[in-house]
Amino acid sequence: MDLRIGVIGCGGFAGYAHGPALAALASRDRGITLAACCDLDGARASEYSQDFGFARAYTNLDEMLDQESLDAALVLVAPRHTASVVARVIPRRVPVLLEKPPGLTLGELDHLIQLADEHGVPTQVAFNRRYMPLLREARAILDGDFPPIMEIHYELIRFDRRDPDFSTTAIHAIDAVRFLAGRPFQVATIRFGDSGEGSGSADATIFIEGEDGLSAIIQIQPRAGLVSEGFRLHGVGASLVGQIVGPGGAHSSGRLEYWRDDALKYSYQDDQLPFVEKHGIYGELAAFCEAVTAGVQPSPTLAECRQQVALMQALRERVSRPLDLRDLAESLCSA
Numbered sequence: 001m002d003l004r005i006g007v008i009g010c011g012g013f014a015g016y017a018h019g020p021a022l023a024a025l026a027s028r029d030r031g032i033t034l035a036a037c038c039d040l041d042g043a044r045a046s047e048y049s050q051d052f053g054f055a056r057a058y059t060n061l062d063e064m065l066d067q068e069s070l071d072a073a074l075v076l077v078a079p080r081h082t083a084s085v086v087a088r089v090i091p092r093r094v095p096v097l098l099e100k101p102p103g104l105t106l107g108e109l110d111h112l113i114q115l116a117d118e119h120g121v122p123t124q125v126a127f128n129r130r131y132m133p134l135l136r137e138a139r140a141i142l143d144g145d146f147p148p149i150m151e152i153h154y155e156l157i158r159f160d161r162r163d164p165d166f167s168t169t170a171i172h173a174i175d176a177v178r179f180l181a182g183r184p185f186q187v188a189t190i191r192f193g194d195s196g197e198g199s200g201s202a203d204a205t206i207f208i209e210g211e212d213g214l215s216a217i218i219q220i221q222p223r224a225g226l227v228s229e230g231f232r233l234h235g236v237g238a239s240l241v242g243q244i245v246g247p248g249g250a251h252s253s254g255r256l257e258y259w260r261d262d263a264l265k266y267s268y269q270d271d272q273l274p275f276v277e278k279h280g281i282y283g284e285l286a287a288f289c290e291a292v293t294a295g296v297q298p299s300p301t302l303a304e305c306r307q308q309v310a311l312m313q314a315l316r317e318r319v320s321r322p323l324d325l326r327d328l329a330e331s332l333c334s335a
């Protein structure tokens with residue numbers, strides 16, 4: 001099946017991440033057509049269409065949806081607009097790959113889940129870490145002979161991030177831990193630091209208990225002296241150590257080590273990969289297109305992100321009481 005793709009939002013991340021990934025996929029797969037892109041800023045939309053090879057550019061989303069018979073759309077607008085834009089696309093029955101977070105609140109997310117369910121529209125949330133080759137290597141090891149995970153430590157450390165709401169970045173760490181854990185969370189407590197200026201920008205530590213005795217600690221630090229992101233994950237006699245991003249940020253190389261009984265059993269380095277592949281942007285797009293073409297549900301769906309969004313919202317609202325997340329593991333989606 002040919003897939004006519006439209007992009008909504010041609011800003012920063014669409015430009016250095018999704019645009020190159022879309023152009024690479026279209027050049028490798030002749031079934032992919034970059035049909036149209038749309039931005040409220042006309043110059044930006046038209047420059048984007050030229051840079052990445054879209055057939056047409058629009059400034060009005062509804063006009064694009066009226067004119068183009070899209071088979072799939074990427075929603076790449078800023079987080080405060082994501083839920084309202086996705087809510088305009090789903091009733092057109094166009095499958096959506098949407099940037100994280102899938103709504104700013106659990107209420108916004110649940111509204112989208114209901115809409116997608118009502119209209120039978122496949123959705124995938126662009127939690128790119130899940131499609132990073134390094135994380136996929138980790139997942140494969142965990143699905144192999146790794147013993148049950150006892151604990152996960154995850155750090156998301158940034159330098160001089162003064163975003164008024166850092167929770168929309170911190171959700172990456174929450175989702176990565178959910179992906180590595182491979183099982184739902186049960187309860188969580190957040191301890192807040194005081195380095196931030198805005199309510200959502202403070203440093204924080206999230207303590208999570210999950211099913212089958214899992215415990216996880218997530219350290220969020222937006223104002224440290226370096227950029228670093230990684231995890232340590234332990235089972236009896238087995239450990240995985242992953243450095244996703246190091247000093248130098250997105251262009252640094254990542255490394256995964258698998259240790260058994262204090263001996264290095266396997267290591268993986270991602271320094272040969274182009275940016276969009278290393279960061280999972282290409283992988284998530286290819287997986288989304290494949291799922292839409294095959295008529296199956298891509299992953300993670302909106303409904304799989306309820307616990308992550310609830311924790312993101314609690315970070316922003318500085319909720320320090322223990323949070324029972326068990327009900328949120330249930331999908332609202334009847335499909």
Ligand SMILES: NC(=O)c1ccc[n+]([C@@H]2O[C@H](COP(=O)([O-])OP(=O)(O)OC[C@H]3O[C@@H](n4cnc5c(N)ncnc54)[C@H](O)[C@@H]3O)[C@@H](O)[C@H]2O)c1
Pocket residue numbers: 008009010011012013014038039040041044059061076077078079081082085099100101126128168
């Ligand atoms: N996965 C990651 O590592 C990562 C990194 C950065 C950003 N992001 C995500 O990417 C998304 C975009 O972030 P950004 O920094 O590129 O934002 P941005 O503000 O640079 O770009 C957003 C664009 O959307 C356009 N837009 C807004 N409403 C629109 C509408 N109704 N119709 C058409 N265009 C519209 C704006 O004009 C703007 O050009 C966010 O959801 C963010 O969370 C993800």
